[in-house]
Amino acid sequence: MTYRAPVSEMLFALRHVAGLDAVLGDDLTADDARTILEEAARVADGVIAPLNRAGDRHGTPLRDGAVTTAPGWREAYRTWIDGGWNGLSADPDHGGQGLPLLLNAACTEMWNGASIAFGLCPLLTAGGIEALAQHGSEDLKARYLGKLVSGEWTATMNLTEPQAGSDLALLRSRAEPVGDGRYRIVGAKIYITYGEHDLADNIVHLVLARLKDAPAGTRGISLFLVPKVLPDGTLNDLRCSGIEHKLGIHGSPTCSMAFGDDGGAIGWLIGEENRGLACMFTMMNAARLGVGLQGVGIAERATQGALAYARERRQGRAPGAQGTSAIVEHADVQRMLLTMKAYTAAARGICYLTAAALDAARGAEGQAAHDRASLLTPVAKAFSTDIANEVTSLGVQVHGGMGFVEETGAAQHMRDARILGIYEGTNGIQAIDLVTRKLPLRDGATVRAQLASLRRVAEGLLKDADPAYGHMGARLRAGIEALDRATSFQLRALASNRPETALPGATPYLRLFGLVQGAACLAQGARAARAALQAGDTDPGHAGRIALARFFAENELTAAAGLADTVMDGGAFTETAALALVG
Amino acid sequence: MTYRAPVSEMLFALRHVAGLDAVLGDDLTADDARTILEEAARVADGVIAPLNRAGDRHGTPLRDGAVTTAPGWREAYRTWIDGGWNGLSADPDHGGQGLPLLLNAACTEMWNGASIAFGLCPLLTAGGIEALAQHGSEDLKARYLGKLVSGEWTATMNLTEPQAGSDLALLRSRAEPVGDGRYRIVGAKIYITYGEHDLADNIVHLVLARLKDAPAGTRGISLFLVPKVLPDGTLNDLRCSGIEHKLGIHGSPTCSMAFGDDGGAIGWLIGEENRGLACMFTMMNAARLGVGLQGVGIAERATQGALAYARERRQGRAPGAQGTSAIVEHADVQRMLLTMKAYTAAARGICYLTAAALDAARGAEGQAAHDRASLLTPVAKAFSTDIANEVTSLGVQVHGGMGFVEETGAAQHMRDARILGIYEGTNGIQAIDLVTRKLPLRDGATVRAQLASLRRVAEGLLKDADPAYGHMGARLRAGIEALDRATSFQLRALASNRPETALPGATPYLRLFGLVQGAACLAQGARAARAALQAGDTDPGHAGRIALARFFAENELTAAAGLADTVMDGGAFTETAALALVG
Structure with missing residues (x-):
């Protein structure tokens, strides 16, 4: 088996965890939403998923400057854009369908469950669309947005240089005005995803570079649109100079790019001079939620594969069983599978909540929702991708020796997932962003409001007092x-201007946040399932949703107090790290 | 950089954590021990480690029945056996050097830190030596032990068949007596490590098979010695029928073996008929500690690589720094590096303690030490290999985007390490072994004695009351x-014959055991370091040992209470797992 988009689970989470119903109405009914997801699932399951292995095997060879994707990929991409999926939630003014980001989030999960190497291409394009729509001139928008929204052209983010990865202040690429509104760009970039490929007729590179005499550091960086094919149909002065040999996502090219070998690639400024970082963050924030959804997608795929194998493979005898049992009957295998399934569902809940907040930010709630999305984005990115590593590794474990053999496919998921915690801002950087920039939003009121929303879920559980919940409420x-304790600790440290106290605990703080928020998402789902059962709904999934939420609370959420302790008194190491890291 | 065996750290752990001093005397002084480790380090660092990458790239191609290891491997193996390393702790009667297993454990860590694909070959041979020495006839021992101890010949374990992995009761390979003491073996085996290779002139396969009319299940399995080359110099009726395409350890061949294509491979019985499982466990128990040490070795190697990179790579500015900092200055990178280093040291302590218990079992302490080794072995195997996965993954993370690029080497460590939690009994099986077979040893007295030894360390910390310990004692x-709580819970469940209550918590129980035992090992080291400092010892490592132990206690051991909660009330899922695993 490869992948089947879990449409019912997604729809349940969209409605009962992320509040899709708030945007439902005459324009979009619950039936419409299901129809859209089912259509997307047909493409994800039937067109993209079967190509994932071929992408891994084939890689993306570079010959004479051209990069070739695996057989079948071009056709699949064409089918996908012909279905209008690239512009699902884009502005109708640019040819999009204007549907909620929340629905697009579910579809993004599907494309990436089918193949994160494939799903990565539109993810980059989406970031480019966002940056261009928000910061581009009318002229640039008119020229590029339509083709990007349709997916006929794809976009890239050209940020990283060998000496400048997480630290963009060290960028050296240069730009010089030609005088007619155009610029000439010269520089070398690395790790450019889909920097060159054969899926589309044009590739729109968004490139960070410095203007002459720009201030040093990040305040002297500008963003340029540098197309592979110029408006007059000639090729721009840029090329793919190499392809990385990577641990995973072999189906997607990771390129070194050379701009301006022959004097300078032609580009146009996006936004203002020296304000490129702000544009870049627009692009990156959209992409960060997308990367979180990649984590959910691949975790789902790994879980499905492990579960199918565990049902089939017979070894040993479970207590009380007659004869050999399917390994899904063994408690330790059940623990692995439930852990996989629960973390996947928890991460899905967090990502969908983040998308819903972005939708709400466009509506009446406005800034508060925008801030909530800002708060949740680093958690959606880092927690979902951390657990993607854990879940895909458990997927290998469930397969036993077969998991270590590449033909099985479980190992590919683990290899593919490993990039997710690194790109679009490492998970360490997400944790720092959460603590130092997101907790202080509105003087802590944003995170306090989020804590209040979590408490309402817990109170509901305790009020229900359903024996099926076990210790979930407590x-x-x-x-x-x-x-709450860890949050107060971090806010106090920041308020008294002691970042050196807050930073050491950033990563365990983010984990704690994700764990509790994820548990609340599952618990909210459990409450909705219980209510549905009481209302006579016969969906066989409801009892399982309650059981899974209970499992997570009783087996994983138990780590919460220890994580808070680590945040609050674990930071002593920064004083002695140098001692402990000798030798 | 590749790998440098941490000789001083090892010697410190051998002496102050595992009690090497108890076996020191005129025959073996502390200086001798250091000299042996330094000699071993020269071979590990200079001969083996540089070949690790080549092994990954070259793989072990199978052509016309012959398997070729990477260029340089034959010569390295020859150098290694010429140094007498294979028989370091083997019985002098068989040509061994009779040194403590504890010293051999440190050397095993080195071979595997240099290359687990290389170190795997002697690890299998060691298991074969153990099984043969304990269960083989005098005739078989005379014929095979000398060459196996010298390493001129290597051994394999032929257990797994496609339908029989963790569950050996399902074995189908057949054996039939020829009448002259020999047997004819027919069957197909998979996942046979070093089943065929070019490092040695002969390969001694230890093969599990069933005699005709043997009882069903595991009570009808016998163990046979089936050499590649027969005593008369002719080739036996066996061959390598395939090589697995694996996630990692590409340098070591993982073979499918066909026995008896032409009527039956000739073999000799080891031990009694139908008692093969007992012999196999002898072989496997020795190998399990070895696999734990593989985990320690690769974790050490990954840590060294990450630390070297973090000292060199400059990105961002740490709080208070002028200009760009080496990333080792950033708190979140320090956390990753300290986590890597602390878990590696904790696992090393557990593995060395296990080896020391095996040495003690040969001496005056006898059975109690044997039982202690039995208790610790599953923890040494599973905890060390679980953390090897975590540490090598962190190693990728510290490298950022570079970590995902194969040329860097960090990704190889992660791929290589992934098998360790699977082979020689999956880590789930180790946890079940710990809970259901090891906790009940001597009615719980073995584990209670171990808990008492941990308490003595904690009491010592509290008595020292050194401010440098921070919260370590508490x-x-x-x-x-x-x-203690979790142990009592498990013992009660077992005493009242409720394995279904004990089994669901087996894996978190093992993790808890490893965490606390590992923290105690680090704390004991910290106490010894403190005492040395007070005695005027100027070793610059001592302050770091205290800092690392404190880091582990304050940042990782915080998880203990939550794990106990999971063990004690997390088992409810077995009743509802089927519900939660639908769809």
């Missing part, structure tokens, strides 16, 4: 208190 | 109490 309440 | 005490 565990969630304790988890929220742990998150 | 955290260790709390961790031990958590382990």
